[in-house]
Amino acid sequence: MHFPSPVGLAAGFDKDAQVPDAMLSLGFGFVEVGTVTPRPQQGNPKPRLFRLTEDEAVINRMGFNNRGQANALARLQRRERRGPSTALRTGIVGVNIGANKDSADRVADYVAGVAAMTPVADYLTVNISSPNTPGLRNLQAGGELVELLGAIAEARTALGPPVFLKVAPDLEPGDHDRIVRAAIDGRIDALIVANTTVSRPPLKSRHAGEAGGLSGAPLKPLALEALRVFRSASGGSLPLIAAGGIASADDAWERIVAGASLVQLYSALVYHGPGLARCIAGGLAERLAERGMASIAEAVGSG
Ligand SMILES: Cc1cc2nc3c(=O)[nH]c(=O)nc-3n(C[C@H](O)[C@H](O)[C@H](O)COP(=O)(O)O)c2cc1C
Secondary structure: OOOOOOOOEOOOOOOOOHHHHHHHHHOOOOEEEEEEOOEEOOOOOOOOOOEEHHHHHHEOOOOOOEEHHHHHHHHHHHHHHHHHOOOOOEEEEEEOOOOOOOOOHHHHHHHHHHHHHHHOEEEEEOOOOOOOOOOOOHOOHHHHHHHHHHHHOOOHHOOOOOOEEEEEOOOOHHHHHHHHHHHHOOOOEEEEEOEOOOOOOOOOOOOOOOOOOEEEEHHHHOOOOOHHHHHHHHOOOEEEEEEOOOHHHHHHHHHHOOOOEEEEOOHHHHHHOOOOHHHHHHHHHHHHHOOOOOHHHHHOOOO
């Protein structure tokens, strides 16, 4: 795939595919909509989203609030019929899929997501790393992951979109090797490292004790370390997409030279505003020029 910029919008901002083109027009090279589940669901009771201003962080326990896959499908089909403007035509829209909280068969929910969203997705992301759907992260465990990825591989069509797997930053030693092996065997096209953390590094904000996933600046060291471990576990054989605490061109560059082909961000928009994607893309272009590199691909893993 050719991305007009390596800076993407992470999942969870545009859960129902309401504004992908608006976000592309802010300078994101790709936008990941969702997480969408087969059936609509309310998510957790409010309050469920907290701004940790002193920490440049966010805690959320949204719980996959979304209007369901049929709704997102219809919106993305209308968008395709309308035809994106020239400026946006090169932008990529991925669809992040998940399982309903009350699902009796979570593997079946992912298979349904692949089937439903394939016609409108430039890529699909299998999200098994949200901390806010009880038990969801268990799908990262050995046997369950192999079963899930096997079922997804079967559900994919020959001409269907690439499938990415989004993992948690909270993994035990040994998990990384196992996930990489399962991903390669299961024909996963890239790993997104990482989702929010359930850990709590030292925080200043009064909301530090809220339950949910932590994102933004305090996630940065954890997400960078997880990326490095996945890079060494995969030896460069599996493309990596970095997310977690990316707020500047320096942050993005650090992930790229550590092995990420692309980066995604969300929480930093809260603290740095809507111009951030364009600003980071410009900063990356400057770094390439300084080093005489022709494209981001040359910089990936060069650190
Ligand atoms: C409010 C909020 C909602 C999110 N919802 C989702 C989601 O639905 N699916 C998903 O895969 N990740 C979701 N995420 C995680 C982000 O996509 C991203 O992986 C994480 O926040 C780390 O990046 P950041 O530090 O730049 O925010 C959410 C994050 C936030 C802050």
